[in-house]
Amino acid sequence: MSNPLADMDKPDVIFCIGTNMTECHPVAATALKRALARGAKMIVADPRRIGLADLADVYLPIRVGSDAALLLAMAHVIQRDGLTHPEFIASRTTDSEAFLEHVKDFPPEWAETITEVPAADIERAARIYGEADKGAIYYTLGITEHICGVDNVQSLCNLALMTGNIGREGTGINPMRGQNNIQGAGDGGALPNNYPGFQPVTDPANQEKFKKAWGREVDLENGMTKVRALELCGDRIRAMIINGENTLLSDPDRKHCEHALKSLDLLVVIDIFMTDTAELADVVFPATAFGETDGVCSNTERRVQRLRAAVPPAGEAKPDWWIISQIARRLGVPGFEYESAKEVFNELCSLSPIYAGLDWDRIEHGEYQWPVPHKDHPGTPILHQGEFKNGRGIFKLIKYRDPAETISEEFPVWLTTGRRLASYHTRTQTGRSAGIDYLLSEESLEVHPDDVREWGLVEGGVCQLTSPRGSVEIKVKATNRSPRGTVFASFSFSDVPINALTGSGYDPETDTAELKVCIVKIEPCERVISPRNSS
Amino acid sequence: MTTLAEPTVATMTLDGEEVTFTPGETIYEVSERHQKEIPTLCYDPRLEPFGGCRLCVVELEGARAPVASCTTRVTEGMVVRTRTPAVDSYRKVLLELVASENRELDVDPLRGYASQELMTLVDRYDARSGRFAGRQSGQSRDDDDNPFILRDYDLCISCYRCVRVCAEQEGDYAISIKNRGFDTQITTEFSGLLKGSACTFCGQCIQTCPTGALADRKAMRAVDQPGKIEKTRTICPYCGVGCSVDLLTKNEKIVGIHPAMDGPANEGALCVKGQFAFDFVHHPDRLATPYVRGEDGQLHEASWDEALGRAADGFRKVVDEHGRHAVYGVASGRAPTEAAYTMQKFIRVGFGTNQIDNCSRA
Ligand code: SF4
Ligand code: SF4
Ligand code: FES
Numbered sequence: 066m067s068n069p070l071a072d073m074d075k076p077d078v079i080f081c082i083g084t085n086m087t088e089c090h091p092v093a094a095t096a097l098k099r100a101l102a103r104g105a106k107m108i109v110a111d112p113r114r115i116g117l118a119d120l121a122d123v124y125l126p127i128r129v130g131s132d133a134a135l136l137l138a139m140a141h142v143i144q145r146d147g148l149t150h151p152e153f154i155a156s157r158t159t160d161s162e163a164f165l166e167h168v169k170d171f172p173p174e175w176a177e178t179i180t181e182v183p184a185a186d187i188e189r190a191a192r193i194y195g196e197a198d199k200g201a202i203y204y205t206l207g208i209t210e211h212i213c214g215v216d217n218v219q220s221l222c223n224l225a226l227m228t229g230n231i232g233r234e235g236t237g238i239n240p241m242r243g244q245n246n247i248q249g250a251g252d253g254g255a256l257p258n259n260y261p262g263f264q265p266v267t268d269p270a271n272q273e274k275f276k277k278a279w280g281r282e283v284d285l286e287n288g289m290t291k292v293r294a295l296e297l298c299g300d301r302i303r304a305m306i307i308n309g310e311n312t313l314l315s316d317p318d319r320k321h322c323e324h325a326l327k328s329l330d331l332l333v334v335i336d337i338f339m340t341d342t343a344e345l346a347d348v349v350f351p352a353t354a355f356g357e358t359d360g361v362c363s364n365t366e367r368r369v370q371r372l373r374a375a376v377p378p379a380g381e382a383k384p385d386w387w388i389i390s391q392i393a394r395r396l397g398v399p400g401f402e403y404e405s406a407k408e409v410f411n412e413l414c415s416l417s418p419i420y421a422g423l424d425w426d427r428i429e430h431g432e433y434q435w436p437v438p439h440k441d442h443p444g445t446p447i448l449h450q451g452e453f454k455n456g457r458g459i460f461k462l463i464k465y466r467d468p469a470e471t472i473s474e475e476f477p478v479w480l481t482t483g484r485r486l487a488s489y490h491t492r493t494q495t496g497r498s499a500g501i502d503y504l505l506s507e508e509s510l511e512v513h514p515d516d517v518r519e520w521g522l523v524e525g526g527v528c529q530l531t532s533p534r535g536s537v538e539i540k541v542k543a544t545n546r547s548p549r550g551t552v553f554a555s556f557s558f559s560d561v562p563i564n565a566l567t568g569s570g571y572d573p574e575t576d577t578a579e580l581k582v583c584i585v586k587i588e589p590c591e592r593v594i595s596p597r598n599s600s
Numbered sequence: 601m602t603t604l605a606e607p608t609v610a611t612m613t614l615d616g617e618e619v620t621f622t623p624g625e626t627i628y629e630v631s632e633r634h635q636k637e638i639p640t641l642c643y644d645p646r647l648e649p650f651g652g653c654r655l656c657v658v659e660l661e662g663a664r665a666p667v668a669s670c671t672t673r674v675t676e677g678m679v680v681r682t683r684t685p686a687v688d689s690y691r692k693v694l695l696e697l698v699a700s701e702n703r704e705l706d707v708d709p710l711r712g713y714a715s716q717e718l719m720t721l722v723d724r725y726d727a728r729s730g731r732f733a734g735r736q737s738g739q740s741r742d743d744d745d746n747p748f749i750l751r752d753y754d755l756c757i758s759c760y761r762c763v764r765v766c767a768e769q770e771g772d773y774a775i776s777i778k779n780r781g782f783d784t785q786i787t788t789e790f791s792g793l794l795k796g797s798a799c800t801f802c803g804q805c806i807q808t809c810p811t812g813a814l815a816d817r818k819a820m821r822a823v824d825q826p827g828k829i830e831k832t833r834t835i836c837p838y839c840g841v842g843c844s845v846d847l848l849t850k851n852e853k854i855v856g857i858h859p860a861m862d863g864p865a866n867e868g869a870l871c872v873k874g875q876f877a878f879d880f881v882h883h884p885d886r887l888a889t890p891y892v893r894g895e896d897g898q899l900h901e902a903s904w905d906e907a908l909g910r911a912a913d914g915f916r917k918v919v920d921e922h923g924r925h926a927v928y929g930v931a932s933g934r935a936p937t938e939a940a941y942t943m944q945k946f947i948r949v950g951f952g953t954n955q956i957d958n959c960s961r962a
Binding site: 252 | 746747748768769770771795800801802817818830832833834835836837838839840841842843844847849852853854863864865866869870871872873874876877878879880881882883885886887888889890891892893899904907908909910911912914915916917918921922925926927928929930931932933934935936937938939940941942943944945946947948949950952953954955956957958959
C-alpha cells in the first residue's frame, strides 16, 4: 500500500476494484465503512455483487477481466471533462501528453461494449473520482490475477497520476496483500529478480555487495519464476524445496502441478500439516506454527511487526529458518550458524536499505513502516510524498486485451474464483479450528437464480463444472451476488479443487496466473453430496 | 513570533490543580491523562461517548447536578472535582443498583477482554451490599448454539457497548436494542440467532462487554482447567492487515485470543479468523516429526538426522547430475520473514543462482 491502514477512514472518494474487502480484509473494510459514515463516496467495480457493492454510491458490475477497458474510459472522461490535476502532472510526472492523447480513443461508449456496464455509470464513477480532493484506490488479486495484471495496475497508476491522488493522506494506490507475510517474503529477498530489500540481482554493484557479505558470487541473471519452474519440473528443474505452501490446492491447473511435482528427483516440503503437497514429497519437515515461533512479518502497509512464541512447539517441530539452515549446513554452505530468529533478522537489516534503520529490538512495538533508511528515520507511512522512487511518475499507454480464454459455445460461462470470510486460503488452518465449520462447512458454486433455472440446476443440488483443463462436482447455490452468465467458487476446500479448472494463462511480465477468469460449462448431476459432519 | 493561527493554551482546574487541555477533549479524557481513575461502564475509548450509565459523574462548579465526564467537553476555566464524598456515594449506590440486576458478578476472565470491569468497580466501591432486591434484566439466549458467542444476557447491564461497537466500529448493525428499562434486550433484527443476522462473528461485542454477558465460548472451554492465564503479544496469522493480538495461554496451550487495543494496524479490531481460528495450532494433525519416503513409496516418520541427511544427499545428487540451476526454492507468504531470508540465502549461497520465488503469484 502506498498509504497506511490508518488512512483508510480519511478519503473523500474510495475506489475499490477487484477487492472483496469485507470478506478478505475485514478489519480494513471497517475503516472504509467509517469513512462512508463520515460522508465519503465509494465506487465499487467487481463482476460479483460483493458486500462492498451494497455500500457503494456507484457499483460497476464489470465483466470478468475487463478492468483495463473500464479504467481507460474513466481516464477518458477525466481528461475530456478537465478533471486532471495539471500542476501535479507538470511537476511530478512524465509522458503525460502521449497518455492524454491516447485516452481520447476510449470513450465510455466503447468501454460499455466490453465491460457490459452502462456508459453513464462509467461517466459518473469517473467524475466522482476525478473531482475528489482525496481519492484513494484499493485493489487486490481481482486486479492482478489476470494475464493483463500489470496493465491493470498501471491503469490504476495512470488514474492516480492524472488526478494527483498520490503521496498525500487519504489518497494512494493501495494493494491489499492477501497473506499475512507475503510482503515480508519479498522484503526478505525470496524473489528471482531481487536480493533482500528489492535490490536487483542484475546490478553488478549488488552482486559485489552480496558477494562481500556472503562470500559467494551469485548469477547476474534473474532466476525463473515459480510458474516457469513448475513448467520445467522433471526437465531443467529436478529438486524443489517448498516452504509452507499448499501448491497443489492454491496454484492453477492442479493436474499439471501434481504431475510437475511428481516428476522431480527431490521434493522437500516444510510445513505444519501433511498437506496435499507434502504428501508428494520425499522429505517433509515439521515447522513451528503461529504462537510457537519468534519472528518478524510485514503487513500490507509495510509495517514490520514481531511475532512471538507463547507455547512450546508441537512435537519435534522447528522454526523454518532453523530447518533451512540445518540443510544448508549439511551441504557445507557457509553462513548458516544462526542461533535465533533475531540473528537472522538483524543480518537482513544490515543488507537491506529499506530496513537499514531497523533491528530486532527497534521493532518491538511495530511502529515502523519501511523504508526506514537509517536509525534516526521515523519510517514511511506514506510513499511517494514529494518524489517517486525513480524520480517522476510515468504514464503508460495501456490497451485492453481479452482474457486468455473467452466464452465459447462449448464453454459458455465465466468462472471467477476467490476467498471467503470464514476460511482462509486452502483451509489448512481455519479448517482445523473448532467452530469454523458452523459458518462454512462446504464449498458451493454461486449461480444467479435465473441461470439456475435456465441451466436446469437445482439449488442445493450438485452440478458438474468443466473447464478445458478439468472437471469438479460442486453444490449449487442460487444468489444474486453472481451476475447472469458468471459463476463463483473459492479454492478453499480440497474436496472441491477449483484449481483443477483454472490456469488458462499468465501475465507475461510477472507470471501471475489468471485465476480470476476461466471458461466453463455447467451440467446438472444426479449425485447428491451429503453434508459433512461439523467437527 | 506569534501568528494568529497559533492556538492559545487552554486551561481548566482539575481537583484543585490547573491543567491544560485541547479544545474538543472531554472531562473524562483530560482526567484520564492525569490518572484520575474515574469509573466508567458504558465508555469505550474507541466509541462515541454515550452517557448512559452515569457512573463517570463528576462535580462541575456552577452546574446544579453532577455531570457525566465522558460526554461533557471541557471549556476554558472549568472547575471540576472528580472525587468528593457526594460523587463517591452516588457512584456506590449506582453500582449497587447495577449489581443487583445481575445473576452473578464474578465471571471468569476468559469470558472476554473487558469482562472484569463491572466486578472490579463493584469491589472498588464496596458495592456488594445486596441492599436492593434486584429484578433481573435481560433474557439469555440459550437457544443460540453458535460456537463463538455466548449470549448470557442475564448479566447484561444495558450499557449498549456491544450494539455501538457493531455499528460504529464494524459498520455491521447486526444487533440492536429492544424495549427499555428492565425489559431491555439486546437482539438481532428478527430476534433470531446471530447466524441469521448481519453478524460476521468478529467477536468485538464480546471484547467490549463489561460484565461477561457476551462471552467467548471457545476461550471458556478452558475455564475449568487449573492454571494461570498468560498473555503474549503477536500478530494474526491470516491476512495482510496484520492485526495485533494477545494470545491467552494456560498450561502451555493457546486457549483464546484478545484483540490488542493498542495494535498499530487494528486498534483493537479483529475479524472472525483472527479472533476464533487459533486452535489449529494444537490440532492432532500437526506434523510432529520429519518424514521421509521409504523404499515402499510411502512416507514414514524419521529422525531429524535421517531426514536432513536425505534432503542434503538429494540436493547434492541433483547438482552433480543436472547442475546447480536444477534446484529451486519456494518461500512462504505465511512463514516469518526469517524463513524467506534463509530460503533465498540457501539458494543464492548454496547454488549461486536466483532460482527462488515466493507464493505471491498464485
Ligand atoms: S451485552 Fe454486554 S456490552 Fe451489550 S449491553 Fe449488555 S452489558 Fe453492555
Ligand atoms: S484478524 Fe482478520 S483482518 Fe486482522 S489480520 Fe487476521 S484475518 Fe486479517
Ligand atoms: S461512562 Fe460516562 S455515562 Fe457511562
